[in-house]
Amino acid sequence: MPLLSALLQPDDLDAALSTPDGAFSRHDLLGWAASVAADLDGAPIVAVRAAPGAATVAAIAGALLAGVPIVPVPPDAGRLEREHMLKDSGAALLLSDDPEAAGESALPVVRVSRRARATTLPAEPADGAPALVLYTSGTTGAPKGVVISRAAIAADLDALAEAWQWTPADTLVHGLPLYHVHGLVLGALGPLRLGGRLTHTGRPTPEAYAESAGTMYFGVPTVWSRIAARPDAARRLSAARLLVSGSAPLPGPVFHTLRELTGQAPVERYGMTETLITVSARADGDRRAGQVGRPLAGITTRIVDDQGAAVPNDGVTIGHLQVQGPTLFDGYLRGGSIQSWGEGWYPTGDVATIAPDGWHRIVGRASTDLIKTGGYRVGAGEVEDVLLLHPAVRECAVVGLPDPDLGERITAFVVGDAVAEAELIGFVAERLAAHKRPRQVVRVPELPRNAMGKVQKGRLRAEGQGAATASSPSAKVRRQFT
Structure with missing residues (x-):
């Protein structure tokens, strides 16, 4: 045919x-x-x-x-x-x-x-x-x-x-x-x-x-x-x-x-x-x-x-x-x-x-969405699904950033209303196993996306890692993305 x-x-x-x-x-x-x-x-x-x-x-x-x-x-x-x-x-x-x-x-x-x-x-x-x-x-x-x-x-x-x-x-x-x-x-x-x-x-x-x-x-x-x-x-x-x-x-x-x-x-x-x-x-x-x-x-x-x-x-x-x-x-x-x-x-x-x-x-992608943290394998999508249930979160992307203790630190980049980092971490911990909770939450005005709407997690990882190595992980990353 x-x-x-x-x-x-x-x-x-x-x-x-x-x-x-x-x-x-x-x-x-x-x-x-x-x-x-x-x-x-x-x-x-x-x-x-x-x-x-x-x-x-x-x-x-x-x-x-x-x-x-x-x-x-x-x-x-x-x-x-x-x-x-x-x-x-x-x-x-x-x-x-x-x-x-x-x-x-x-x-x-x-x-x-x-x-x-x-x-x-x-x-x-x-x-x-x-x-x-x-x-x-x-x-x-x-x-x-x-x-x-x-x-x-x-x-x-x-x-x-x-x-x-x-x-x-x-x-x-x-x-x-x-x-x-x-x-x-x-x-x-x-x-x-x-x-x-x-x-x-x-x-x-x-x-x-x-x-x-x-x-x-x-x-x-x-x-x-x-x-x-x-x-x-x-x-x-x-x-x-x-x-x-x-x-x-x-x-x-x-x-x-x-x-x-x-x-x-x-x-x-x-x-x-x-x-x-x-x-x-x-x-x-x-x-x-x-x-x-x-x-x-x-x-x-x-x-x-x-x-x-x-x-x-x-x-x-x-x-x-x-x-x-x-x-x-x-x-x-x-x-x-x-x-x-x-x-x-x-x-x-x-x-x-x-x-x-x-x-x-x-x-997700094995290179960006499979996070190996503290001996556990965590899928970024599972954490993202829970974060999106919070009324203050409109969009989010979860990646693993290098961590000297855990191997990778679960980090959530969030677009939405102002909310305490501890509240979002606790929100996930109440709904998933404790090892799947984000160790860090970064508020951003928007997520980088390509022409098809896919979040460019490589950019988040690279920029987050670069900002984190400049000084303390949380303070520098937060200044970089807000």
Whole structure:
């Protein structure tokens, strides 16, 4: 089956794609994408300035029709980041409507927006051919190009269609960036493969979501938190059948508020750039706060200890999460060639618990969210969930900072109303084991986040550690962040 099979269907929706730029029928979008595909003939790989809007959807669809791998470049990428992506990927062309693109890049620039529409389609590329190169930042070094095949995308979208009962009758609404898995693979390519309508709101604001009628809404926790804080907007989503949250853990209070205001709990799912989406709650099943469901069709998961030995699926024991299945990436792009990651079980770098019924709870990144303190292993997410129950706490992030006695000191960075440090520490100690309580609470005006709303805990750790080493741990850190 062609990767963009729904786009190739003969039936024509009046508004298969709606954006702030306008509404486009399926026939018009296909002709537009085919015209772009004709311009890419012979190119080994291309890049696109992935601004939110119809042009980015048409450009990426055109590259996929042509069988040319495409690199989505964030529109707000800094000069060095953009230059790295273009040089490292070996892109031969840059697709962009930005009038300044030619001056910012040494590559030939192909304008995406056009009146021309083509009627001839290239032959469908092989399933295993590379489709996307998504750049993702690791803990060290420059961003790495993750090569994702057409087969992996197809397998993931088909598995999600089963889990979420996604059909051509659905209208998907979101305003997420078009250069990540959530907004691009699920949010744009999903409707082009599975059918239905897509409304991209440009920006994921509560007002934009409330004004767009849909059966499915995609958002990251920051989006859902803002919608939950606007009861009038949240209630207007009550007619939808699915509210999907991903890319970061959804705070428990937001989960419960959305359920109260919309009449349904959000569906949470788990994945990463290298694996696409691998675990999710089901449309017709349970939805549990703080948990992301069971593996999708074709996906197998396990958790192991530091030595690689399996740990029990008892819902309590924390282990390193590993996955295998058809949605995994091919490898990282290095020097114009794909360096395979290996085979078998892929180590996600996340730590999790798995319950006897298969439900997964993601504790977080092993490097930042698994805190080893006083001989205990503590998941940062568990402490964060309890802190968010306190009425004075609006947002929080828990990390482990180096400590000469404990190994790591549980430190909570909190956004909210003024409250005594001792009160919050005691609040956690009353609800969790004593060794899980924060040893330090730092009030901050905001938490550092990336474009997808994920808290950048590495920055908190680095800045907190740097401030703490300058003088006393508590006084200096507090001055640094308030």
